[in-house]
Amino acid sequence: MDFAHSERARALIERLSRFMRDEVVPAEHVYTAELSGSADWRQWRQPPVMEALKAKARAAGLWNLFLPEAGHGAGLSNVEYAPLAELMGHSFIAPEVFNCNAPDTGNMEVLVRYGSDAQKARWLTPLLAGETRSAFCMTEPGVASSDATNMQATALIEGDQVVLNGRKWWSTGIGHPHCRFVIFMGLSHPDAAVHERHSMVLCPLDAPGVKVERMLPVFHDYDEPSGHGEISFTDVRLPLDQVILGSGRGFEIAQGRLGPGRIHHCMRAIGVAERALALLCARATTRTAFGKPLIKLGGNEDIVADLRMAIEQARLLTLKAAWLIDTQGVKAAISEISQIKVVAPAVAQQAVDAAIQIHGGAGVSDDFALVALYAHARVLRLADGPDEVHRGLIAKREVRAQMAAAAAQAGA
Numbered sequence: 469m470d471f472a473h474s475e476r477a478r479a480l481i482e483r484l485s486r487f488m489r490d491e492v493v494p495a496e497h498v499y500t501a502e503l504s505g506s507a508d509w510r511q512w513r514q515p516p517v518m519e520a521l522k523a524k525a526r527a528a529g530l531w532n533l534f535l536p537e538a539g540h541g542a543g544l545s546n547v548e549y550a551p552l553a554e555l556m557g558h559s560f561i562a563p564e565v566f567n568c569n570a571p572d573t574g575n576m577e578v579l580v581r582y583g584s585d586a587q588k589a590r591w592l593t594p595l596l597a598g599e600t601r602s603a604f605c606m607t608e609p610g611v612a613s614s615d616a617t618n619m620q621a622t623a624l625i626e627g628d629q630v631v632l633n634g635r636k637w638w639s640t641g642i643g644h645p646h647c648r649f650v651i652f653m654g655l656s657h658p659d660a661a662v663h664e665r666h667s668m669v670l671c672p673l674d675a676p677g678v679k680v681e682r683m684l685p686v687f688h689d690y691d692e693p694s695g696h697g698e699i700s701f702t703d704v705r706l707p708l709d710q711v712i713l714g715s716g717r718g719f720e721i722a723q724g725r726l727g728p729g730r731i732h733h734c735m736r737a738i739g740v741a742e743r744a745l746a747l748l749c750a751r752a753t754t755r756t757a758f759g760k761p762l763i764k765l766g767g768n769e770d771i772v773a774d775l776r777m778a779i780e781q782a783r784l785l786t787l788k789a790a791w792l793i794d795t796q797g798v799k800a801a802i803s804e805i806s807q808i809k810v811v812a813p814a815v816a817q818q819a820v821d822a823a824i825q826i827h828g829g830a831g832v833s834d835d836f837a838l839v840a841l842y843a844h845a846r847v848l849r850l851a852d853g854p855d856e857v858h859r860g861l862i863a864k865r866e867v868r869a870q871m872a873a874a875a876a877q878a879g880a
């Protein structure tokens with residue numbers, strides 16, 4: 469077992485670390501200052517510093533690193549991308565700087581793998597260039613969407629058109645001033661087998677019948693300029709060639725989309741945990757109470773040690789899931805992807821919570837990045853499937869494997 473990074477991953481880690489230290493982290497305050505602060509999302513503008521950083525990152529070759537397909541991206545394996553995504557997780561602005569932000573990454577993967585040439589030319593090319601942004605519309609307010617087969621919004625085929633109706637929410641990125649389209653998932657064939665009923669459809673944001681009803685705050689923050697929106701679709705008529713891969717094939721695409729996307733979230737969550745631990749240590753060693761640095765009080769050293777162990781374990785599990793995807797495909801990695809999807813956000817939340825505690829009142833202010841990091845980690849325990857759904861999948865597979873092993877032993 470070789471734990472070393474490949475040579476090209478090592479070189480990229482070094483360049484990305486330098487770029488993060490010299491360009492991205494120092495720009496966080498500028499970015500925040502350049503946000504409009506407006507309650508009306510229609511007033512939101514892209515902070516100019518983001519476009520400047522994107523141009524620099526692209527010129528430096530630190531661009532689309534998530535895409536394994538050479539020709540579109542850097543051609544890295546998931547194992548090679550993992551430490552880079554982790555570094556990006558240190559800063560809330562970094563993923564967009566490197567064109568590696570969700571949900572655009574998942575949407576780009578879908579278009580690379582399943583898009584027609586015409587769909588790629590119209591929607592993928594500008595996304596790859598970082599000129600546009602996109603959203604992914606699966607979750608619905610009216611049904612428990614942790615069970616994706618519940619989806620009720622429709623994408624009905626009528627002659628040479630597909631007609632969208634329904635309401636979606638928590639569509640991340642919809643408020644971004646550069647957002648131009650969504651991937652809408654809806655019911656096309658209600659009588660077909662459960663996983664052959666839904667389609668994915670490319671829908672321009674300015675199509676007649678599409679209305680962004682409101683933005684949803686997360687812990688009182690609208691995540692400007694990206695935003696999470698609630699959108700209504702009323703008789704939205706689109707040419708049939710906007711359906712991806714074919715009607716009824718939505719779940720087939722979703723399986724391919726969510727595997728790598730989920731572990732990208734986990735890789736970044738490890739970065740969140742690392743940044744929180746770094747902030748915790750800096751504060752605990754430089755502030756004094758009761759005649760000692762905070763680190764020497766109570767069980768604070770144990771907290772640091774426990775976090776270091778938890779982060780190392782989470783990183784190893786992330787890398788194992790990435791390695792399985794690389795070597796045996798998403799299907800073979802299903803349990804490990806769910807395992808890390810439960811573990812990584814929990815470790816990140818634990819690390820940020822501990823860092824907030826050691827900062828005292830400052831921890832819940834805006835002077836440190838901790839509040840935003842906490843919200844990010846907490847939300848990840850819901851997005852892309854709540855913890856319980858992943859636990860259910862892990863247990864089901866485990867029991868099945870144990871029973872198969874017992875049956876094989878009994879038959880031997």
Ligand SMILES: Cc1cc2nc3c(=O)[nH]c(=O)nc-3n(C[C@H](O)[C@H](O)[C@H](O)COP(=O)(O)OP(=O)(O)OC[C@H]3O[C@@H](n4cnc5c(N)ncnc54)[C@H](O)[C@@H]3O)c2cc1C
Nearest residue numbers: 604605606607612613614638639640851852853854856857
């Ligand atoms: C900030 C944010 C961004 C998001 N971005 C997107 C996006 O871009 N696009 C998109 O389509 N969606 C997005 N989502 C939606 C997210 O994926 C859903 O919230 C999630 O899938 C859960 O669906 P739900 O909210 O309908 O919860 P429900 O399905 O109503 O579930 C609620 C709770 O029920 C419990 N539960 C559910 N199933 C089980 C089970 N099997 N066992 C035990 N308990 C269970 C869990 O505690 C769960 O949290 C986002 C959500 C958030 C918060």
